Amino acid sequence: MHSIRAKNITDAFYKTLECMKISGKEMETWKGKVIELSPVLIEVERPKERCLVIPNRYNNIVATIAETIWVIGGRDDLKYLLKYLPRAHEFSDDGSTWRGAYGKRLTNWYGVNQVEEIVNLLKRIPYTGRAVMTLFDPLIDYDNQTKDIPCNNWIQFLLRDGKLNMHVALRANDLIWGFSGINMFEWTVLQEMIAGWLNVEVGKYYHFVGSMNIFEHHFERMDKMLENRIKSDIYHNYPNLNQTKVDIKEDSFQYQIKKFFEVEEGFSNADENSIESILKQVNELQSSFLRQCLKLMLTFLLFKKNEHALAKRVFETSVNDDYKFALADLMCRKIPEVYGPSC
Numbered sequence: 073m074h075s076i077r078a079k080n081i082t083d084a085f086y087k088t089l090e091c092m093k094i095s096g097k098e099m100e101t102w103k104g105k106v107i108e109l110s111p112v113l114i115e116v117e118r119p120k121e122r123c124l125v126i127p128n129r130y131n132n133i134v135a136t137i138a139e140t141i142w143v144i145g146g147r148d149d150l151k152y153l154l155k156y157l158p159r160a161h162e163f164s165d166d167g168s169t170w171r172g173a174y175g176k177r178l179t180n181w182y183g184v185n186q187v188e189e190i191v192n193l194l195k196r197i198p199y200t201g202r203a204v205m206t207l208f209d210p211l212i213d214y215d216n217q218t219k220d221i222p223c224n225n226w227i228q229f230l231l232r233d234g235k236l237n238m239h240v241a242l243r244a245n246d247l248i249w250g251f252s253g254i255n256m257f258e259w260t261v262l263q264e265m266i267a268g269w270l271n272v273e274v275g276k277y278y279h280f281v282g283s284m285n286i287f288e289h290h291f292e293r294m295d296k297m298l299e300n301r302i303k304s305d306i307y308h309n310y311p312n313l314n315q316t317k318v319d320i321k322e323d324s325f326q327y328q329i330k331k332f333f334e335v336e337e338g339f340s341n342a343d344e345n346s347i348e349s350i351l352k353q354v355n356e357l358q359s360s361f362l363r364q365c366l367k368l369m370l371t372f373l374l375f376k377k378n379e380h381a382l383a384k385r386v387f388e389t390s391v392n393d394d395y396k397f398a399l400a401d402l403m404c405r406k407i408p409e410v411y412g413p414s415c
């Protein structure tokens with residue numbers, strides 16, 4: 073077993089990458105060559121430091137944010153997701169949904185909302201060891217024809233010493249696109265939101281993986297990332313960097329999530345004439361987290377359409393936090409002549 077103790081996502085990512093380079097085993101799978109590390113336990117001391125900005129990774133923070141809210145919001149459709157994550161169709165059997173979508177399984181497991189259940193349980197019995205949620209479904213997940221069997225299978229929340237720890241168990245994890253692209257981010261957002269509902273602090277995040285892997289198409293990038301490893305990350309370099317709190321309130325959760333997706337649907341019509349009214353709708357959302365996510369998502373969509381003046385206008389209305397920093401880095405990297413040199 074490989075145990076990795078890390079401060080935050082950057083530390084966890086680099087340490088696991090290094091461990092894979094040294095101790096990982098190359099093997100052939102039906103999806104091609106991979107390097108595998110097995111099993112791995114990653115402990116993250118500061119789960120709120122979840123934003124990865126490092127050389128050669130080329131990740132898209134907006135895709136991560138958009139998918140996270142899609143999960144928390146309980147959705148399984150591709151229509152919304154494809155705008156931010158074009159390769160989402162690779163995991164779809166029918167071209168319109170993800171059969172293994174975590175959000176749907178979390179919020180509607182044959183009629184059970186597992187998030188609501190564990191929150192109620194922890195409110196009644198704070199020290200309980202029973203606050204668990206299941207994502208792997210033995211009834212349907214031994215199907216070998218499908219493209220999408222959930223990789224994240226089991227989640228536990230444990231409230232200890234006034235802090236909410238989160239334990240996640242995965243059968244398999246792609247270190248690059250999975251762990252660092254979405255999984256740690258999405259779960260720690262859920263952890264922070266639930267900690268807020270319970271009025272306790274965020275504790276540690278534990279990520280256990282049966283088979284951690286890197287696919288052959290990432291081997292070269294793996295070496296580049298290790299070669300250009302940075303010693304200190306954004307949280308260390310900018311200690312006063314704002315971190316927008318995940319402040320979606322429990323009592324208005326359904327309403328705010330519904331509003332979030334309604335406002336987002338209007339983004340496809342964003343232009344010079346509609347931008348102010350769209351921003352007004354965004355600003356009407358109660359949660360500063362959801363407002364910030366929407367502003368960065370809209371910036372990105374405008375950026376993709378080469379509407380740079382509008383993209384900059386929306387970007388300027390967002391708060392200076394780690395997510396904004398990561399998006400600035402992406403835009404500077406792609407179009408430095410418009411957005412300036414990469415940070």
Ligand SMILES: O=c1ccn([C@H]2C[C@H](O)[C@@H](COP(=O)(O)O)O2)c(=O)[nH]1
Pocket residue numbers: 103219221222223224244245246247249250251255285
């Ligand atoms: O949330 C997810 C979903 C998938 N994967 C990765 C793990 C595996 O590398 C791959 C799925 O391949 P199979 O194990 O299903 O063949 O996708 C993740 O890392 N995180």
